[in-house]
Each structure stands twice: as C-alpha cells, then as structure tokens.
Amino acid sequence: MTHFDVFGLPPRYTLDAADLEKRHRALALEWHPDRAAPSDARAHRVAVERTTALNDAYRVLKDPIRRAFYLLALAGVDLDHAGGGPRDLPIEMLEEVLELREALAEAKTAKDFPRARELAARVEAERTGALAAAVLCLELVETSPANPVAVKKASHQLSRVRYFTRFLEEADALEEEAL
Amino acid sequence: MAAGGLMQIHDPQKPRGFAVGIDLGTTHSLVAAVIEGKPRCLPADVGGSVLLPSVVHYQAAGGVVVGKNAQALAADFPGDTLKSVKRFMGKGPDDPETKRLGAYRFVGGKPVVRFDVAGGQPVTPVEVSGEILRTLKRRAEGHFMAKVEQAVITVPAYFDDAQRQATKDAGRLAGLEVLRLLNEPTAAALAYGLDKGSQGLFAVYDLGGGTFDVSILKLVEGVFEVKSTGGDTALGGDDFDRVLAEKFLAAMKLEAPTPSQVVQVLAVARAAKERLSVADRVEVGLDDHRQVVTRAELEEWIRPLVQKTGPACRRALKDAGLKPSDLDGVVLVGGSTRVPAVRRFVAELFGREPLADIDPDQVVALGAAIQADLLTNSARADEVLLLDVLPLSLGLETMGGVVERLIPRNSTVPTAAAQLFTTFQDGQNAMDVHVVQGERELVADCRSLARFRLSGIPALSAGMGRVEVRFQVDADGILAVSAKELSTGVSQEITVKPSHGLTDAEIEQMLLDSIEHAEEDVRARFLREQQVEAGRVLADARKQLAQNGDLFEPGERAPFEAALAELEALVRTATDFQVLETALRALDAQSRPFVERVMNRAIADAVSGHSVEEY
Numbered sequence: 011m012t013h014f015d016v017f018g019l020p021p022r023y024t025l026d027a028a029d030l031e032k033r034h035r036a037l038a039l040e041w042h043p044d045r046a047a048p049s050d051a052r053a054h055r056v057a058v059e060r061t062t063a064l065n066d067a068y069r070v071l072k073d074p075i076r077r078a079f080y081l082l083a084l085a086g087v088d089l090d091h092a093g094g095g096p097r098d099l100p101i102e103m104l105e106e107v108l109e110l111r112e113a114l115a116e117a118k119t120a121k122d123f124p125r126a127r128e129l130a131a132r133v134e135a136e137r138t139g140a141l142a143a144a145v146l147c148l149e150l151v152e153t154s155p156a157n158p159v160a161v162k163k164a165s166h167q168l169s170r171v172r173y174f175t176r177f178l179e180e181a182d183a184l185e186e187e188a189l
Numbered sequence: 190m191a192a193g194g195l196m197q198i199h200d201p202q203k204p205r206g207f208a209v210g211i212d213l214g215t216t217h218s219l220v221a222a223v224i225e226g227k228p229r230c231l232p233a234d235v236g237g238s239v240l241l242p243s244v245v246h247y248q249a250a251g252g253v254v255v256g257k258n259a260q261a262l263a264a265d266f267p268g269d270t271l272k273s274v275k276r277f278m279g280k281g282p283d284d285p286e287t288k289r290l291g292a293y294r295f296v297g298g299k300p301v302v303r304f305d306v307a308g309g310q311p312v313t314p315v316e317v318s319g320e321i322l323r324t325l326k327r328r329a330e331g332h333f334m335a336k337v338e339q340a341v342i343t344v345p346a347y348f349d350d351a352q353r354q355a356t357k358d359a360g361r362l363a364g365l366e367v368l369r370l371l372n373e374p375t376a377a378a379l380a381y382g383l384d385k386g387s388q389g390l391f392a393v394y395d396l397g398g399g400t401f402d403v404s405i406l407k408l409v410e411g412v413f414e415v416k417s418t419g420g421d422t423a424l425g426g427d428d429f430d431r432v433l434a435e436k437f438l439a440a441m442k443l444e445a446p447t448p449s450q451v452v453q454v455l456a457v458a459r460a461a462k463e464r465l466s467v468a469d470r471v472e473v474g475l476d477d478h479r480q481v482v483t484r485a486e487l488e489e490w491i492r493p494l495v496q497k498t499g500p501a502c503r504r505a506l507k508d509a510g511l512k513p514s515d516l517d518g519v520v521l522v523g524g525s526t527r528v529p530a531v532r533r534f535v536a537e538l539f540g541r542e543p544l545a546d547i548d549p550d551q552v553v554a555l556g557a558a559i560q561a562d563l564l565t566n567s568a569r570a571d572e573v574l575l576l577d578v579l580p581l582s583l584g585l586e587t588m589g590g591v592v593e594r595l596i597p598r599n600s601t602v603p604t605a606a607a608q609l610f611t612t613f614q615d616g617q618n619a620m621d622v623h624v625v626q627g628e629r630e631l632v633a634d635c636r637s638l639a640r641f642r643l644s645g646i647p648a649l650s651a652g653m654g655r656v657e658v659r660f661q662v663d664a665d666g667i668l669a670v671s672a673k674e675l676s677t678g679v680s681q682e683i684t685v686k687p688s689h690g691l692t693d694a695e696i697e698q699m700l701l702d703s704i705e706h707a708e709e710d711v712r713a714r715f716l717r718e719q720q721v722e723a724g725r726v727l728a729d730a731r732k733q734l735a736q737n738g739d740l741f742e743p744g745e746r747a748p749f750e751a752a753l754a755e756l757e758a759l760v761r762t763a764t765d766f767q768v769l770e771t772a773l774r775a776l777d778a779q780s781r782p783f784v785e786r787v788m789n790r791a792i793a794d795a796v797s798g799h800s801v802e803e804y
C-alpha cells in the first residue's frame with residue numbers, strides 16, 4: 011500500500027494541500043487509538059498501526075520536497091536510504107555544491123551573517139528551481155512510466171535539492187546563532 | 190436491633206476510580222479533574238491552595254515534606270530542600286543545568302543527576318518528582334474520598350525522549366498509571382478551545398518557571414491538530430530570578446555566598462520580579478543591604494532572555510508554513526507571561542494582542558483533566574481528538590559522526606520510520622546503533638538518547654547482512670526501537686532506556702523502598718482511608734437528613750448539622766488520620782439515637798411493604 015493509497019489518492023505530484031489535510035483529519039478521527047475502547051488491547055494495537063501508517067503517509071505527502079522524493083522512490087530510485095544516492099552525479103553539480111558550502115563556512119568563521127543570509131537566499135532560489143525541474147520530470151514519469159531518462163534527471167535534480175536543503179539547515183543554524 | 194452508627198448503614202457502593210490531570214510544573218504543580226462535566230483544579234496544598242509549590246524537603250529523620258511547608262524550610266536547609274527539579278529530569282550529572290547558581294549538593298557516579306540530601310540515600314529527579322506526584326495523588330484522593338490511580342501528566346512540548354521517560358517513571362513511582370504525557374501548550378489549547386468553542390489557527394506561548402514552549406495549533410470541529418512546536422526546556426522565570434539575584438550579589442559584593450544566602454537572594458529576587466509586574470519600582474532588603482530596582486532596569490537585564498524566545502516562535506511559524514497574520518489568536522500560558530515586557534514582546538512578535546483570559550497558572554492542568562476525562566470516559570471519546578507532534582527530530586549516528594535523520598521534528602505522532610543497515614565486514618555479527626535527538630548535523634551537537642549493540646547477525650560476507658532498524662514513536666512522544674535481520678527474519682525488540690535514565694530494576698527498587706520504609710506513607714494511607722470513610726459518612730448523613738429529617742427530636746438537629754459541617758472542614762484540612770478518626774467516633778456517638786430511629790423506620794417500612802404484597 012503506497013502513501014497515496016492510504017488517502018485514496020492517485021500517485022501524482024500535484025495535490026490539493028487543504029484537501030489532504032481534510033482527509034488526514036477524517037481518517038485520524040476514524041482510526042486513532044484514543045478512540046478505541048481502552049480495554050480492547052487488540053483494537054488498540056490495530057489503531058496504533060493504522061494511525062502510524064496514516065501519519066507517515068501524511069508527513070511525506072504534505073511536504074512538497076518529501077513528496078517528490080517519494081514519487082522518485084516509487085519510480086525505483088530511493089535517495090532516502092543509505093547508499094541509495096546516484097553515483098553518477100554530474101561533476102558540475104558537485105562542484106556547485108562544494109563551492110557553496112565553502113562560501114558558507116567562510117561566512118561562518120568570519121561571523122559575516124549578512125553574507126550567510128545572502129547565500130541562503132540564493133540557495134533557496136536554486137532549490138526551488140531544482141525542485142520544479144524534478145517535478146517536471148516526475149510528471150513525465152507519471153504519464154509514461156518507462157522513462158529512464160526522466161527518472162535519472164529527476165534523481166539528479168532531487169540530489170541537488172537534498173544538498174541545498176542541508177545547506178539551508180546549516181544556514182538556519184547560523185541564523186539562530188546570530189540572534 | 191443492634192445499635193448501628195452512620196458508619197454501618199452506608200450503601201456498600203464500590204468507590205469509582207477517578208482519572209486526573211496533573212501539571213507537573215517547575216515551580217508549581219496542580220491537579221485537576223472533570224467534575225460534572227467541568228474541569229476544576231483541586232486543593233493541592235495545605236490550606237486548600239490549588240497550587241502546590243514544586244518543592245520537596247528531605248528530613249534528617251527520613252521524612253519528606255512537600256509544598257508550602259517544604260518551601261518554608263528552604264532557607265534553613267538549602268541543600269535538603271529541592272526546588273525546580275523538573276529542570277534536571279532526564280539529565281546527566283555533567284549537564285550545564287548542574288552548574289547554575291543554586292544550593293544543591295550533587296553526587297556523581299551514575300548516569301543520572303543525583304542530589305545529596307538529609308535522611309539517607311541520594312535522590313534522583315525522578316524520585317523527587319515522584320514525591321510531588323504522590324502528594325497530588327493523595328490530595329485528589331482526599332478530595333474524592335476515592336482512589337485515584339490514573340493520570341494525564343503534562344510535559345513541556347519541547348521535552349526530549351529522556352525527559353519524557355523520566356516523567357513517566359516518576360508517575361509510576363507515585364503509583365499512577367500514566368494515561369498520557371500531554372504537551373503543556375496542547376493542554377492549554379484544549380482548555381481554551383473547549384471553553385471558548387474556538388476554531389482556527391492559534392499560537393500558544395508558554396513561559397513558566399523553568400521552561401519555554403511555543404506551539405502552533407489548528408482547531409477544526411473538535412480536532413486539535415498541532416502543526417509545529419518549539420521551545421527551550423531550560424528557559425523561564427527561574428532565569429529571570431537568577432539574573433536579578435546575580436545583580437544583588439554583585440551589589441552586595443558577595444563573591445562566595447553561602448548556600449543559604451543563595452536561597453535567600455533568589456527568593457528576594459523572585460518576589461521583587463513579581464512585584465515589578467505591577468509596580469514601577471521596588472526596594473529590596475537583604476540583611477543590611479538596601480537596593481531599589483526599577484521595572485526599566487529589570488526589563489533591561491532580562492531582555493536577552495525574553496528575546497531568546499523569538500527564534501523558536503519564528504521557526505514554529507515557518508515550520509507550520511504560516512505568517513503571523515495567518516493566526517486567529519495567540520494564547521499566553523505560564524506565570525512568567527505576567528511580566529509586562531514579555532507580553533509586549535509577544536504582541537510585537539505576532540502582531541496582535543495576546544489572550545490570557547483563563548488563569549495562566551491553571552489552564553494547563555485544566556486541559557490535562559479534560560484529556561484524562563476524554564481517555565477514560567467513553568461517552569466523551571468522540572467529542573474531541575488531539576493530534577500532537579514529535580518536538581525534535583530523531584536520528585541515528587552514521588559515518589563520521591553525522592546524523593542521519595529518521596523522523597523529522599513536527600511529525601504527527603504516533604509515527605514510525607525504518608532504516609536499513611548493511612554489514613561492512615565479512616563475518617560481521619554485531620552492529621552498534623546510536624540513537625540521537627536534535628536538529629543539528631553532527632552527533633556531538635545532538636542529545637544522545639541511547640546506544641545499543643545488535644548482535645546475533647549471521648556470519649555473511651560484507652554487505653550481505655542486512656538489518657532493518659525501526660523507530661516507533663507513540664502518542665506520548667516516546668521512542669521504541671526494534672530491529673530485524675532480514676536474511677533470517679530474526680527480530681529483536683530493544684527497549685531504549687535513555688542514556689541518562691533509570692533502569693527498570695532501579696525503578697522497581699525505588700518502588701519497593703518507598704513501600705517498605707516510608708512511615709509517612711503508612712500514616713498518609715491511613716489518613717486517606719479515614720478521608721474516604723468520612724466522605725461516606727457525610728454523604729450518607731446528608732441522605733438521611735433529607736429523607737428522615739422528621740425523626741429528629743427537638744434540639745437534636747442543629748448540633749448534628751454543626752458536627753457534619755465541622756467534619757467536612759476537617760476532611761479537607763486534617764493532616765493526621767487520628768484527628769479524623771476521633772471526629773468520626775464522636776459524630777457516630779452523637780448520631781446514635783437518631784440512627785436507631787432511622788433503622789426502626791426502615792424495618793417498619795419493609796414489614797409494611799411485605800404486608801401489602803403478601804396479604
């Protein structure tokens with residue numbers, strides 16, 4: 011059962027966030043262990059299992075980035091699991107990431123917070139672009155499943171997304187330090 | 190017929206257990222219950238106050254005093270009177286918390302904080318909290334005249350796994366079944382939401398004595414969904430007190446104050462701070478030192494602390510994908526939100542005037558009582574549902590001391606995640622797993638929750654042995670880990686006992702100790718029994734008064750009613766079971782003639798009833 015199945019939704023990137031939230035609430039009301047009779051251990055266990063699956067699916071699908079990674083995993087490339095990353099990432103993508111990280115490290119040592127913020131804004135924009143590109147590829151896969159080129163492109167873009175996300179988390183930590 | 194007293198004629202009704210809500214606070218603790226559909230705080234301390242100071246005093250003779258009476262002993266016995274112990278829950282002996290200005294004597298040698306106190310063994314924060322919970326449990330039992338064995342206990346939303354485990358252990362030590370650990374801001378929202386029938390998006394800003402929490406919730410038709418949460422479990426009014434106390438000590442040129450001076454200065458600082466919430470200036474006197482403090486000065490000194498709450502609020506909003514203007518309201522909780530500078534800060538941060546119309550001291554306990562009622566009262570189960578989140582990400586250590594995040598913060602609980610590990614050496618039959626919690630990239634910057642070794646992996650060549658480690662987080666936000674070797678299907682359950690926690694064996698031992706040795710406990714149990722008894726007597730006497738009031742001889746009724754009122758008052762105030770016992774006996778003797786007439790009438794009624802049927 012996929013996360014989409016849990017909600018009775020088709021496996022598509024585009025979804026209505028408000029609708030997803032509503033479905034989550036309705037299913038939680040139906041399945042939640044707090045609504046099972048406290049004395050019925052079996053019913054309770056089943057409720058915990060179903061609610062856990064529901065919440066896991068919700069966590070993944072409500073987040074635009076996680077949802078993209080999940081669709082990629084459904085297409086056969088699991089970037090979330092250790093060692094699952096593509097070994098053939100184009101060298102210029104790696105260089106781009108390394109440069110950015112170096113720049114951030116410099117800003118950090120120099121306590122140059124405006125510079126860090128500026129870098130973060132740039133990376134944020136890059137990430138949005140990479141995600142959009144990945145989504146385009148994933149949508150191609152949705153319509154024509156056997157499309158190895160699109161899958162590969164999506165995985166490259168999502169790898170960038172992941173690096174950018176790490177970068178942004180570090181920048182965030184720095185930002186909090188600044189406050 | 191044999192002379193019977195009130196004690197003999199009560200209906201042999203089985204006392205029904207009550208489930209209560211407990212706010213186990215850094216400075217104050219409260220117990221509340223839903224009574225006739227409404228949540229209410231119960232008297233928790235001597236004198237009937239609903240606030241029980243979270244202070245525990247250990248006597249040289251081995252006794253334990255809790256609450257206001259313990260507080261009174263702090264200046265004379267600074268090391269034996271433990272306050273703000275919540276800040277040590279789930280902490281290791283080297284935690285920065287142990288280095289702050291304070292009067293405690295710490296004992297090392299164990300992975301948990303221990304205090305050296307009078308009267309025997311060193312005590313852990315779990316035991317100290319257990320004493321507070323036990324006191325609340327007894328007070329509630331005294332109130333209901335019935336056993337109280339189930340509770341919802343609140344914790345700061347930002348408490349990590351070790352702090353939650355410790356709180357649950359404390360409940361167990363106090364003889365309570367912990368139905369749920371409920372996050373404090375969520376409890377407050379529950380109390381507000383149900384009281385005001387609110388819908389929409391709310392931020393709850395909770396600044397108490399020792400902890401700061403912020404939660405963003407969405408309320409829709411009885412579902413309370415936490416969107417995000419943030420905070421600092423070591424930031425609160427205590428820190429305001431410390432800043433002020435340090436200024437006093439500096440002004441007094443006291444570089445090496447004695448523990449008793451520290452306690453005194455902290456108490457004066459707290460009183461001055463609280464007065465400055467309404468006054469512009471106060472004059473403090475410490476021995477022969479006099480000093481005037483203005484509100485502006487205080488605000489200046491605590492500004493960095495107040496501002497420290499800002500990033501967590503902004504991050505919580507960001508995590509929820511919201512701007513301040515999306516909110517429908519901001520709710521203030523906790524005593525420290527009475528500080529005007531805090532209110533101004535919150536108003537500015539969220540761009541609106543915050544609400545504080547339910548007593549900020551009580552609102553958390555009231556919410557906990559509601560949740561306890563929802564969880565035990567099946568008739569109410571479908572009114573409301575709480576969906577809370579995991580406050581801090583859970584992950585595993587990977588190569589190079591980097592954290593691999595398995596479950597991100599703000600995931601709705603219960604939740605789970607699995608991670609696959611492969612062996613990296615030929616014939617490797619064990620694997621080390623290190624569980625951490627926190628948002629930082631490096632293991633060293635996160636909280637270490639537990640380390641364990643998975644053994645019994647079959648000898649295979651490198652990369653062939655595959656183990657799936659699964660994290661399951663329950664509705665309390667507590668983690669359980671299990672592992673499964675995939676080639677053989679052999680699975681192992683691992684109890685994650687936090688690195689800075691107590692083992693099950695230690696808890697068992699503490700339970701035994703508290704049952705065997707505490708003389709005070711026995712007396713308390715007797716007191717409780719007498720309270721239960723007195724409750725029955727009172728209820729029954731009322732019934733008889735209503736039904737058979739005509740059986741009083743002239744002049745009998747008024748003294749009887751006076752005796753009842755007196756007993757009623759005694760039930761609430763008596764601290765010694767013998768006092769109650771004596772009062773009960775006296776009442777019994779006094780009411781005997783009346784009770785005999787009641788019995789005679791009952792017999793007569795029964796006989797005449799028969800006569801109708803049979804003849």
Ligand SMILES: Nc1ncnc2c1ncn2[C@@H]1O[C@H](COP(=O)(O)OP(=O)(O)OP(=O)(O)O)[C@@H](O)[C@H]1O
Pocket residue numbers: 213214215216217218275396397398399400401425426427459462463464466522523524525526527528549550
């Ligand atoms: N009028 C006031 N002005 C300023 N501070 C106040 C006032 N009244 C109470 N406080 C402070 O509020 C704090 C206690 O708040 P509260 O009882 O909400 O905390 P708690 O629930 O015990 O702690 P926590 O929730 O952090 O575990 C103390 O630091 C106290 O000094």
Ligand SMILES: [Mg+2]
Pocket residue numbers: 212214215373397398523553
């Ligand atoms: Mg509190």
